[in-house]
Amino acid sequence: MASLDRIKVLVLGDSGVGKSSLVHLLCQNQVLGNPSWTVGCSVDVRVHDYKEGTPEEKTFYIELWDVGGSIGSASSVISTRAVFYNSVNGIILVHDLTNKKSSQNLYRWSLEALNKDSSPTGVIVSNGDYDREQFAENPVPLLLIGTKFDQIPDNKRNDVLTRTAFLSEDFNAEEINLDCTNPRYLAAGTSNAVKLSRFFDKVIEKRYFTRDPSQMTGFTDRKRFNFKSLHYD
Amino acid sequence: MSFLVDSVIMVTSQVLFFGFGWLFFMRQLFKDYEVRQYVVQVVFSVTFAFSCTMFELIIFEILGALSSSSRYFHWKLNLYVILLVLIFVVPFYIGYFVVSNIRLLQRQRLLFACMVWFTFMYFFWKLGDPFPILSPKHGILSIEQLISRVGVIGVTLMALLSGFGAVNCPYTYMSYFLRNVTVSDILALERRLLQTMDMIVSKKKRIAMTRRQMYQRGEDQNKQTGFWGMIKSVTSTQTSSENLALIQQEVDALEELSRQLFLETVDLQATKERIEYSKTFQGKYFNFLGYFFSIYCVWKIFMATINIVFDRVGKTDPVTRGIEITVNYLGIQFDVKFWSQHISFILVGIIIVTSIRGLLITLTKFFCAISSSKSSNVIVLVLAQIMGMYFVSSVLLMRMSMPLEYRSIVTEVLGELQFNFYHRWFDVIFLVSALSSILFLYLAHKQSPEKHMAL
Numbered sequence: 001m002a003s004l005d006r007i008k009v010l011v012l013g014d015s016g017v018g019k020s021s022l023v024h025l026l027c028q029n030q031v032l033g034n035p036s037w038t039v040g041c042s043v044d045v046r047v048h049d050y051k052e053g054t055p056e057e058k059t060f061y062i063e064l065w066d067v068g069g070s071i072g073s074a075s076s077v078i079s080t081r082a083v084f085y086n087s088v089n090g091i092i093l094v095h096d097l098t099n100k101k102s103s104q105n106l107y108r109w110s111l112e113a114l115n116k117d118s119s120p121t122g123v124i125v126s127n128g129d130y131d132r133e134q135f136a137e138n139p140v141p142l143l144l145i146g147t148k149f150d151q152i153p154d155n156k157r158n159d160v161l162t163r164t165a166f167l168s169e170d171f172n173a174e175e176i177n178l179d180c181t182n183p184r185y186l187a188a189g190t191s192n193a194v195k196l197s198r199f200f201d202k203v204i205e206k207r208y209f210t211r212d213p214s215q216m217t218g219f220t221d222r223k224r225f226n227f228k229s230l231h232y233d
Numbered sequence: 234m235s236f237l238v239d240s241v242i243m244v245t246s247q248v249l250f251f252g253f254g255w256l257f258f259m260r261q262l263f264k265d266y267e268v269r270q271y272v273v274q275v276v277f278s279v280t281f282a283f284s285c286t287m288f289e290l291i292i293f294e295i296l297g298a299l300s301s302s303s304r305y306f307h308w309k310l311n312l313y314v315i316l317l318v319l320i321f322v323v324p325f326y327i328g329y330f331v332v333s334n335i336r337l338l339q340r341q342r343l344l345f346a347c348m349v350w351f352t353f354m355y356f357f358w359k360l361g362d363p364f365p366i367l368s369p370k371h372g373i374l375s376i377e378q379l380i381s382r383v384g385v386i387g388v389t390l391m392a393l394l395s396g397f398g399a400v401n402c403p404y405t406y407m408s409y410f411l412r413n414v415t416v417s418d419i420l421a422l423e424r425r426l427l428q429t430m431d432m433i434v435s436k437k438k439r440i441a442m443t444r445r446q447m448y449q450r451g452e453d454q455n456k457q458t459g460f461w462g463m464i465k466s467v468t469s470t471q472t473s474s475e476n477l478a479l480i481q482q483e484v485d486a487l488e489e490l491s492r493q494l495f496l497e498t499v500d501l502q503a504t505k506e507r508i509e510y511s512k513t514f515q516g517k518y519f520n521f522l523g524y525f526f527s528i529y530c531v532w533k534i535f536m537a538t539i540n541i542v543f544d545r546v547g548k549t550d551p552v553t554r555g556i557e558i559t560v561n562y563l564g565i566q567f568d569v570k571f572w573s574q575h576i577s578f579i580l581v582g583i584i585i586v587t588s589i590r591g592l593l594i595t596l597t598k599f600f601c602a603i604s605s606s607k608s609s610n611v612i613v614l615v616l617a618q619i620m621g622m623y624f625v626s627s628v629l630l631m632r633m634s635m636p637l638e639y640r641s642i643v644t645e646v647l648g649e650l651q652f653n654f655y656h657r658w659f660d661v662i663f664l665v666s667a668l669s670s671i672l673f674l675y676l677a678h679k680q681s682p683e684k685h686m687a688l
Contacts, residue, residue: 006434014265016607027441040495042488043430045437047445061438065430070265076502080495083423084430099267 013094014102018147021180038068090203142173150179239303254281284624387626396666399530406523408511426494537660
């Protein structure tokens with residue numbers, strides 16, 4: 001079936017952090033000229049060379065699903081958004097380096113995507129705390145991207161970078177800090193480009209080369225329900 | 234001596250209101266943003282504090298607390314401060330932050346902010362011309378000039394909000410208007426949405442593949458030499474790029490469709506949640522309230538029409554009228570003065586609390602819906618301006634709900650305004666707003682079942 005050939009990576013984050021600009025930069029290698037609010041979900045495709053430079057090099061299409069909205073949306077928006085979280089192979093968490101709250105909201109975003117059939121506070125979370133162990137054994141690879149790097153004043157740069165280092169530890173994920181209006185940050189050969197490539201390679205490996213039934217633990221009954229209704233017709 | 238005590242009481246209460254405004258700002262409005270400019274928070278809390286102080290002074294007037302001379306002094310002081318804030322401080326900062334957002338004008342921020350403020354003052358002044366709000370004996374720099382214009386803007390806002398609220402409230406509460414939505418409807422829409430997304434993905438894959446081939450072929454093309462080589466390369470790229478443009482158009486159309494489907498699904502989900510809510514006990518209670526409010530709304534529209542058509546201005550307030558009715562027609566005797574004071578206190582108190590609460594909730598909803606990280610400062614200041622003008626005109630209009638002996642202080646402090654004009658203006662705008670809300674809601678309600686049937 002066609003769905004078996006697809007690689008789906010979610011791009012999550014608060015509204016206004018720069019997800020659409022980031023996705024445009026990753027897929028078109030160009031800066032997005034006129035960013036506007038994303039309604040619903042916008043998808044773009046990145047052509048990625050798995051294991052570039054080695055004899056096993058193969059080209060894959062990675063779908064980047066940029067889901068718009070804020071974490072405090074109405075519950076009708078949250079339940080509609082959950083439709084996009086089916087069969088996810090990787091998650092990119094985007095936060096704004098100049099806005100602390102967008103980083104804090106990433107915990108709730110990741111929980112919303114990974115536990116989409118439980119309430120936003122979920123079984124894992126109690127009083128807003130989250131369980132680090134849950135992220136350590138998480139089957140879905142995460143990547144943390146901080147945007148608007150150029151807008152941090154120089155004297156605050158160290159504090160911000162320490163804070164994001166803690167964040168990436170919590171999520172057990174790599175972190176990249178960049179400015180979405182400047183392609184230089186992801187130019188070939190930079191450490192950012194290497195981290196990005198490694199992340200996508202990891203996603204592809206998890207998808208194709210580890211056919212582990214425990215990989216399906218992130219998915220819920222909802223997917224089976226969808227299959228049933230598809231077969232009705 | 235008593236003046237000092239009264240002043241201390243007033244200042245303490247103002248500090249309390251300021252703190253409340255500060256907390257509201259931090260917890261509700263700026264929940265998802267970082268406060269970088271504390272000026273905005275301070276200005277908002279100051280506006281809130283002084284508006285609430287005005288209400289407090291009315292309550293003190295009714296209760297007879299504090300001495301009347303100190304009350305009068307504080308009224309005047311409060312009024313001057315609030316006018317200062319609403320006309321000078323807030324518009325200036327709005328101009329300043331708007332100018333800061335525009336990159337071109339960054340350097341001369343102050344200059345442009347002053348220019349914006351002068352334009353605002355010009356239009357503000359011009360506002361007074363078409364309205365018969367002043368008697369000619371007032372000078373040009375008197376306080377009445379400013380209050381009258383602030384009053385016009387505020388009364389318009391109040392009437393618009395209350396007209397829309399009066400119609401929207403029963404529409405939202407009553408379950409009669411809820412369309413029937415089943416789980417399978419929502420699932421069908423979601424399936425369509427996902428199918429559309431899949432189609433977008435497959436087309437984008439084709440575009441990416443074609444682009445990659447073009448890029449690779451572009452490198453090879455540089456090696457092609459000769460006349461025929463050139464022509465061949467031209468034709469092949471042209472068909473590829475034409476194809477690309479076509480596919481891109483299809484993708485744009487599909488993306489628009491996916492957005493619409495998403496919004497429809499959200500709408501259906503919201504309706505389904507409301508249906509579930511209406512089956513609970515709370516929902517049934519609100520449904521009952523909805524019927525009650527719809528009768529109240531119809532009555533208000535009726536009264537507004539009567540007032541305009543018959544050019545009637547109410548002379549007595551509801552409290553005195555109510556007491557008259559009970560004493561004269563029902564023959565119940567009681568101490569009129571005592572009860573009049575207490576009933577007007579309760580009535581005015583309820584009006585104040587519900588209008589403050591209603592306004593703050595509406596402001597929060599509005600702010601969360603339209604603000605972004607860039608414009609949050611400007612929007613909060615605009616909301617502070619609206620809030621200040623709203624509260625000032627509440628005081629103006631509340632005069633009508635109070636018995637004569639309490640009205641005098643309001644009349645004295647605000648000067649000789651044409652209060653009747655404001656009530657008439659309120660009725661007109663209320664009627665216009667309520668009727669257009671009914672029309673708008675009717676059209677919106679009619680449109681959605683048709684969309685729903687088409688699936």
